[in-house]
Structure formats: structure tokens, C-alpha cells
Amino acid sequence: ADKVLTVSPYYAEELISGEARGCELDNIMRLTGITGIVNGMDVSEWDPTKDKFLAVNYDITTALEGKALNKEALQAEVGLPVDRKVPLVAFIGRPEEQKGPDVMIAAIPEILKDEDVQIVLLGTGKKKFERLLKSVEEKFPGKVRAVVRFNAPLAHQMMAGADVLAVTSRFEPCGLIQLQGMRYGTPCACASTGGLVDTIVEGKTGFHMGRLSVDCNVVEPADVKKVATTLKRAVKVVGTPAYQEMVKNCMIQDLSWKAPAKNWEDVLLELGVEGSEPGVIGEEIAPLAMENVAA
Incomplete structure (x- = not known):
């Protein structure tokens, strides 16, 4: 070449x-x-101002209230207690090794031990990971919901309703999920790999976890700690002036x-x-x- x-x-x-x-x-x-x-990214399909799958459309000037209303709609749809004040973390992706669902799931007990937070997981893929997703919902029925099927409308609603988007990829050549999240004013807490490094700016448009191990056969305790620590850090920022600025920083980008x-x-x-x-x-x-x- x-x-x-x-x-x-x-x-x-x-x-x-x-x-x-x-x-x-x-x-x-x-x-x-x-x-x-x-x-x-496809800015026509993913457009919070006219997305037909959202409970409420919004733009950068109405994002805070729009996202809060969409959070309430999301909570009701998946069966979580409806409370806009509770931070909500979303994980959207194929349950397979690359995306690190096993690392995310292993971090959830540590996150919930210290934080009042709701977590919604969406994706369909390898059965062993789908079973893991459902098992963590069973352990934390009032805090976690796992939807293990393809559901495009719900993915859009999660982008709008989540306060933080979790991306725990072991490797990620570019990634679209974080671009879609930013389009909807949702900061990303991400592994520091591939295109996630190029697109997510620490403290401006999201939070970096550091690089995770590329060994897909094991869940490293150090990686679990990175995910849990970063998501707890992100959740603490939700609702603050700094978070509101992050929402704007995300949405202002082309x-x-x-x-x-x-x-x-x-x-x-x-x-x-x-x-x-x-x-x-x-x-x-x-x-x-x-x-x-x-x-």
C-alpha cells in the first residue's frame, strides 16, 4: 500500500x-x-432536537431539564425508582470481550457500596456475558437493570436520560458510542484506549479510567478498581456546575x-x-x- x-x-x-x-x-x-x-458520526439519526425515540427533545439551551425528563422516562421504562436526583449510569454495547462487560459487571458492587446510583445495561451478544448482565440485575434489583436484547429506541432514550455513559473497552479503534453520548450531552467515563483518548477530554467532556488490560481471558482486579474509581468520581460530579459545563462542552462540538x-x-x-x-x-x-x- x-x-x-x-x-x-x-x-x-x-x-x-x-x-x-x-x-x-x-x-x-x-x-x-x-x-x-x-x-x-451520523448526526441525523442521533439528534436530540428531533429524535423520535426520546420522551422529550432538547438542545444545548434546554439540555439540563430535557435530560432530567428523559431520565425519569427511562427509569419508568426499565422499572427503576423514578427520581431525577439519583445519578444514572448507562452501559450500551455488545456483551463481548472487547467491550469489557465483565470488567463493568465486576465493578458494580464496588460502585453501589459507596454511591447512591442507578445503572442500566443494554446489549446482546455472547450468552455467557448476557447471563452475567442478568445476574447483576438479580443481585441489585432496585439499582440495576439489564436489557439483553437489541432495542434501538431504548438506546436512544438511554443516551438522553443517562448522566454518565460507561465505556469499558479493552481496546477501541475509534468508537461511536462516546460520540453519540456527547451529541446528547452525556459525558463519558471511558477506558483510555484508541479513539476514546482522541475524543474524550478529562474534565471537559468526560472522565478517563486509564488503560485496561487487553487480556480477554481474565478480569484484572486493577482494571475493576479503575472502572469503579472513575465511575464513582464521575457520579460525584453529576448535578454540579462543573457537570453542567461538561454537558455544554459535549453538545457544542461538531x-x-x-x-x-x-x-x-x-x-x-x-x-x-x-x-x-x-x-x-x-x-x-x-x-x-x-x-x-x-x-
Whole structure:
């Protein structure tokens, strides 16, 4: 290849960092070079101002009340006590090793021991992880709800109603979940890997847990502590002026494909292939893609 690209700058760094994260291609990629460009997201499907799946639509000026009303709707829908003052943490993702559901589940008892918080888990995947999700709900029936089926409307409602989005990925090339969360004004408490490092700023748009082990066969006690400590730290911020500022910081961003598309174009034009030239902004984008470019 004349150029190798991947979906975030930090993931590119991880790929050349060694065998564990480079899949035994790290030596080759160090020689050839690799460029990371963060993905954009579908800002039409994920739009809190007109999302048909939300109990209440909102924008950056009405986000605090809008999110509180959506939290109450979410609590009622999943059968948790309805109380907007109780912080609510959401975990949305495929229950499989990469996403670290086992680490998240192992951290829940530690979180609930010290904090008055509700946790909603959504995802379908490997049966052993689905069983883990249901088991933690059974242990904490008034605090935890696990929905182990595909439910797109609920995912949207969780994005709007959650105070904090938990992302416990062992590795994450780019990640869309944190972009969707920020679009809805929901700060992310995330593992410090891949695109999560490039997109979540500590204290501004979320909270970093540190890097988790990539060994999918074991739940490291140190990782459980990182997840529990970070989520407890995040929950304590909910409702404060600092949290309100984080909500605004999340929502003010342009998370569309506009900037990533320009970055891709710039990199490809650098190759100097005969007949290549910059497109006219807007005209070179297919009609479907145009819908995802923020005005």
C-alpha cells in the first residue's frame, strides 16, 4: 500500500506500540507508517432536537431539564425508582470481550457500596456475558437493570436520560458510542484506549479510567478498581456546575463527518495520484452523506 490509515491517531500509536496491541504487525507498521483519522458520526439519526425515540427533545439551551425528563422516562421504562436526583449510569454495547462487560459487571458492587446510583445495561451478544448482565440485575434489583436484547429506541432514550455513559473497552479503534453520548450531552467515563483518548477530554467532556488490560481471558482486579474509581468520581460530579459545563462542552462540538472527510481528502491528495484534485466542499459528497454533515 502507498498509505495505511486507521480510525484514530491514538489507535495508530497503539498499533505500532508492540505485539499485544499491534497484532504482530507492529514491526511492519513502524516501517511503513500509519495515519489515524477519527471517524465522524451520523448526526441525523442521533439528534436530540428531533429524535423520535426520546420522551422529550432538547438542545444545548434546554439540555439540563430535557435530560432530567428523559431520565425519569427511562427509569419508568426499565422499572427503576423514578427520581431525577439519583445519578444514572448507562452501559450500551455488545456483551463481548472487547467491550469489557465483565470488567463493568465486576465493578458494580464496588460502585453501589459507596454511591447512591442507578445503572442500566443494554446489549446482546455472547450468552455467557448476557447471563452475567442478568445476574447483576438479580443481585441489585432496585439499582440495576439489564436489557439483553437489541432495542434501538431504548438506546436512544438511554443516551438522553443517562448522566454518565460507561465505556469499558479493552481496546477501541475509534468508537461511536462516546460520540453519540456527547451529541446528547452525556459525558463519558471511558477506558483510555484508541479513539476514546482522541475524543474524550478529562474534565471537559468526560472522565478517563486509564488503560485496561487487553487480556480477554481474565478480569484484572486493577482494571475493576479503575472502572469503579472513575465511575464513582464521575457520579460525584453529576448535578454540579462543573457537570453542567461538561454537558455544554459535549453538545457544542461538531461530531459530523465534515472534518474527517476533509482530513481523508487531504491525506489522499498528498499521494499525488495523477488526475486527483480537491473537490468543491459539499458537491463531492454523496447525497446520503450530505445528510450527516452538520450545517
